[in-house]
Amino acid sequence: MSGANRIPGAGRLTPAKTARFFFDGKSYAALEGDTVASALLANGVHLVGRSFKYHRPRGIVSAGAEEPNALIGVERDAARKQPNVRATVQDVFDGMKVVSQNRWPSLAFDVGAVNNLLAPFFAAGFYYKTFMWPKQAWKHVYEPQIRAAAGLGVSPTEDDTDHYSSRYAHCDVLVIGAGLAGLSAALAAAKTGARVIICDEQPEVGGALHYDKSVTIDGLDGFTWAQATAANLKRMTNVKVLPRTTAFGYYAQNFVGLNERVTEHLAKPDKKLPRERLWQVRAKRVIIATGAIERHMVFANNDRPGIMLASAARTFLNHFGVTVGKKIGVYTANDSAYEAAFDLKRAGVTIAAIVDSREKPGEGVLAEARALGIEVLTGHGVVNTSGNLRVSSMSVARNGGGAARSIAIDALLMSAGWTPSVHMFSQSRGKVAYDTETQRFLPGAYAQDCLSVGACNGTNDLQATIEESLAAGELTARASGYSASEKLELQGHNAFNWTGGMAGAAEGAGPDTTVKAFIDFQNDVCAKDIRLAVREGMHSIEHIKRFTTNGMATDQGKLSNIHGLAIAAETLGREIPKVGLTTFRAPYTPVTFGTLINHSRGELFDPTRKTPMHALEEAQGAVFEDVGQWKRAWYYARAGEDMHQAVNRECKTVRDVAGMFDASTLGKIEVVGPDAAQFLNLIYTNSWDTLKPGRCRYGIMLREDGFVYDDGVVGRLADDRFHVTTTTGGAARVMNHMEDYLQTEFPHLDVWLTSATEQWAVIAIQGPKAREIIAPLVDGIDLSNEAFPHMSVREGKICGVPTRLFRMSFTGELGFEVNVPADFGPAVWEAIRAQAEPLGACAYGTETMHVLRAEKGYIIVGQDTDGTVTPDDASLGWAVGKKKPDFVGIRGLRRPDLVADGRKQLVGLLTKDPKVVLEEGAQIVADPNQTVPMTMIGHVTSAYWSENCGRSIALALVAGGKARIGETLYVPMPDRTIAVEVSDMVFFDKEGGRLHV
């Protein structure tokens, strides 16, 4: 026997297929198909965890996804430990290790349970009121202590070794839920030929047919019909049936996220299989068939292990063949619980009594109870329970008072009625409407192309559910252009139609009581906590929720929300719909981060862009830095060199001999067409009409507000063709900026823009020997200073391949930038290197590039500018065409604040101690002795050690900076204050003669 509470002949599992698992180290027997919950109950284990706040012993409440209590840890190995798994949805597999949570040192003896005795001090809102003083203690004492005590499970510390997959799918009809309603709807839709996807969170279809054994469909037992129907659907090529798949989020335009658990139930999963699969489904129509969730009764000490939902006990019996006790009590306000008692009684279990809060239960169930010899106490309530680690008795009293009678039990089933699962409907932005007669929130106005059917639509009657679902299936398929050849009919039959239901506190837990009648088990929220919240001034349900934490646990209040709302409404003296319902949000049930992150881990987290010469640079010892998505060679360390030494050597070599640099990441845009110059006139501050073919110009681009947006060198190749370069990081947004203006503001211009960033490999050769290095390789271009002056561009050949050769410089040295088609980049790099190295030149990286340009005062947009800098602020006012009638930013530049005195301007800073290098971002003050907070007049934007200058250099944005040249300012740092002298921005070769050799 796989557990003493397994009833021979009951349930649908196969007795021969056994498995063993461990719970807190102890070995238990189970059957294949068991959940952890059913297997534990089969072995008589009800105590499975401790509650969050009071550490009260807790058991299994439900048999499904709504479970608030039975949260466990499942451990496969050190990396694969899943905390907070609901025992009611996790299949048992052979060798599985399960641990209980939130207890120390053991589940049966938990030190934290002292909180239960201290409960009067832990009322709702306790945290908000208690930890206010002293202020400092929050950060250092209260928060760390509360964080250590909070939370249930423990996360694994190692990286997740599982893998996850992701898939997009499209269909005509997506059916969420594969119970009677969902299967009927899917069948009707599928028969028309429409593409159908039907998913269900359980391992097999059937929904409520798992427990409701009284249902027959077309003469077949309901559960058997469900399996046969699913098998039918699976055979159809236009249908996809997805069990173990939860629709967790309903997004815009019928975009629904599904989480398929592929291997979670397997003892030894195939390594090739993903643990979970994310489905992103775009459906033309959605049918929501998510059923209803049974509510618990709210009475004193209703949280003891052994107290559970009636439908759960019925599931454990009828599906798993497990009885949850030997002498069972029932407490209900609804007929459905009677059927649980009937099934158990017929299986040979003693039913102690059915306690019904109503005076008049449904006549059918009452008669049947009497026929079975079950005592029914109508108009009574369970006013208390006892039993420490498992319920042992219930105290029953007549409604309105009177002596309580104690009845010995070992399990107590409860039902306060059914809450339609409107989660998906509400997530689709549909508006729920309150049905006063049945006291339920039901789908009201739809916002998307979807339909709710069955219990989640408030339809109770079995045959009505079938007909509504068949019609919905056909209707949605027809809306997608399919039609049915024959009308489907199904005939359903069940034993009883259920009546009744209540929301809020039951007998003995009403206003003016202080008993612990739990509404939210997981967050330990009692009926009295809701009342306290109202008394303390929380009148909106959203405030009450946050004050009490009702519905804020991982189960998101699937059991508790309606009770909390009803108690709040009663206390406020308002009707339920006037108090309002909190918003349902995704995910419906917790989804692992692995599923959501999916493939986007490690190298696949973000695309990596590498230049054509990347491998060669790597072989040369390059250390790379990330610039956006690009990997750029940062510096080339030689044996024994640290970064500082490598950069100093590279800087010196470039100015003494020459250096080669991979500039391929620069953005490149080809601007072509009869109106190309006119377009650039509008986009840049400069004037382009006067630029002759074969010449280049440094251009500045503004936003309409007048601030610097990007810069770069533009070469004119022909009257109607420009080669535009942008910053590495700005390439995409500059292209977008240009396209925007061309398409929407200047559409009359005949211009084409083409991104050419990845088409060209770019090798910069900079330094006194640059010409000597490339001369032997270049064909058809006269490289002499006279024929090919600084800021020119020529087309010709290098190493026999076509090149656009620029004479330009970002170092202040004689320089060339060789553009060749990307595929030729590595060969040309190697050829240039073969010329360069014998002359003593070297490759240099981005750090050296930064130092060399700073020595010359060349700015980097985005480092020395921050989106509030004008060309004039950056001493680039010369680049703004004064006579131009229009360009982007022309009006912005004239705004009062942009022409006012005292703006922050870019200047150079020289530390009084030349060896001290400033920190980029450091603040600058005029008077270091002023009181704190000091008046900060600017900040350091760039700071380096300059080997060529033999001292540190820096650029800074300083208020009224240009007028302060020669002044001494101060940079206060945590350990000292650094005195600096304001200078101009050029630190090396101030005359610029080296550019023109």
Next chain:
Amino acid sequence: MLLIYCPYCEEERSELEFRQAGDAHIARPRNMTEMSDADFEAFFFLRDNVKGLTFERWRHLNGCGRFFNAARDTVSDKFLTTYKAGLPRPDISALRPAASSPVGTAPVETYEATEADAK
């Protein structure tokens, strides 16, 4: 994730291919240099941030690359229509669909409808 109809590709494509680009129908003045500070402020800085029907620009960035305009309800996120750049604002009253749900009774949730409920 939204589905957006590109009026140039004449196809409904996933939101992943598009980039929102701010309010539509704000023409860049021809006489920029003659504008008063107040006019420039209104043109460049001031936006309505509408709750409800809004006209906005989108770019089919990872598709045809074209900028186009859309009429969208910012409460329901529903697109009422999309149209090519340069075209005038369409007549929205003619576009309000009665219902798009298969049941035929489901109203489209708009800001106006929501407000009416609240009142």
